Amino acid sequence: MQTAQSSLCVMDILRPVLININGRIYRKNPVQEECPYEEEDDYSYSGADAEQCLDEPCDAHDIEQTEKGFRCAIDVPSVLYKYIIGKKGETRKRLESDTKTSISIPKQGVEGQIVVTGAHRAAVASAVTRIEVLIDSFRRKQPFTHFLSFALNHPQVQEGFLRFREEVLEQCGQDSGVDVSIFQNPAKLHLTIGTLALLNEQEVTRANELLQQCHSVIREITQAKPLPVEVRGIEYMNDDPSMVDVLYAKVAVQDGSDKLQQIADRLVECFASAGLMERERDRVKIHGTIMNTLFRKDPSAEDKGASGRPNNKDREAFNAKKILQMFGEFYFGAFELNSVQISQRFSTDGTGYYSSVGHVTFS
Template sequence: MEVLRPPLININGRIYRKNPVQEETYEEEEEDYSYSEAAVDQCLDEPCDAHNIEQTDRGFRCALDVPSVLYKYIIGKKGETRRRLESETKTSINIPKQGVEGQIVVTGAHRPSVSSAVTRIEVLIDSFRRKQPFTHFLSFALNHAQVREGFLRFREEVLEHCSQDSGVDVSIFQNPDKLHLTIGTLVLLNQQEVTRANELLHQCQDTIREITGAEALPVEVRGVEYMNDDPSMVDVLYAKVSVQDGSDRLQQISDRLVECFVSAGLMERERDRVKIHATVMNTLFRRDPSAEDREAPARANPRDREAFNGKNILQMFRDFYFGAFELNSVQISQRFSTDSSGYYSSAGHITFS
């Protein structure tokens, strides 16, 4: 079936077929940026006009916008990757100095050679980009005064009634100033990519306003739920968020945003629909208070977290009312940042009304 329906990868909004080739692994802990022939041979059957290749007096040229933090993956250990790419494609690859934002320029005597080199570079960059930690995320801020007060009351009552339960302590509660819904995560590695994401978000504004009727969305935060199968071994406890009129408009907005960013190649789809939830307790916070809501606890090393017994919390606070307010914006939040209000710094936002 992989021959009939091969996996697809999205690179800069272009879709490539990923041929069934055994890939080599990279030992990241040894900083191995070596060339993987299997990895770059996966997409070489694509048409040569997929790239913006210019004809010059000396042949052909194509410039690629690549964040400087990814140059090392094209250069490789002691320049091995670049030399091998140049040798196999009969091209020349010019890379700016490390730390200098610019363009990687590929030149060659023949258009197919330049196209082949560019495709290989893009596949390598995509492979290593997927291994970078996310830098930004689309979010709905939930730190409205009423919800924040409700959360503080929730924290106080949980600690009063359930602090004797295994793993329950104040360190695993969310920062009340940073209560939010995560729509999806982004890897934006330079200002150009941040600008592109912001422009894309603004392109979504009219679609979002069609869903909301160009008005703020009245939502309420009520009840708690957990993410795994065993309530006695919980890593993430979240509050449920819904539109007060019972509609699925919040879900529609979230799904549309993800669809837009995935189509543009700026986000990876993690599930068919966005899971609408707001983290209120997370065992990642036990060791790192600045840890972000990753949504999928399985991503973290089990050794880095200690689960808590959530049975009593789920029974006593299942329908706990945190508060209600009018949600009127979505923003690109910068990870590990704080603005003047205590929320995440914004790299761009749009409003519903």
């Protein structure tokens, strides 16, 4: 009789996990008898994660021939060097031993390239593939640094939000967990399209260039005009309205079209295809955070996604039942939305909104 664990192993072989690294797709195949593989908590090298990935054809990388053999240089943010070096250099030594190559890594904190050299092209290709798989694995654990956003901080919406905050505190301030500390900063009202972990200036530049490439697609959807949008109504995303961590404002195009949804979905598709963003769901959830229990301890905090109760540890939920009943259709305001930007987390520009490292306009 086949066990559930062995069934999982069979499915992993028939339908291997696909990994997107810099726009290239790798198949992640199990090689250990015990399945599934459980990743170690630290960054020591067991070999399993890299060896699960099939070696790519040699032309998958820019490998050049030299007088002494073959060479390939790959861009890796300095913050990730330690995962290739490993404790006491064990990861690098194991990679070099397995692939019969030499791996040169810049000093910690110095942005540069990891250079792989070897006597055979296939060996260099194998080493580079394994390095990229390891980097991708640990990159996913890095906190996000930027996010694609639609700014919702138009003066009319800010005014409506301040009125909402005042009325909620007046009429629901006695409800469990409700206090002024959990309300969004009105100058930072926004809609998050997707999050990005951009670990050096080179990656910031790449993300900005990609956004510029999306400009024509966005203008085609908007017909090169700003989108008149309305912020009206609130919602929550978990099962119990008496134990809520986040409340969201609903955002919609005034003509009833799904143009805003189309733009958001196309942007995520573009950035996910380039390997700069993880697609968390089929469609972007169009919402703007207005209350968040993360703000209770850190006013600059940002959720990564739109799940009902993310990062529950040490969070005090609030009772939103009365708020939803009384303010479920609250009108915050309307304005013409005319841009999408790459916003930098934990930052503030001259207007009080997040600093932007790149943007495109609809018109």
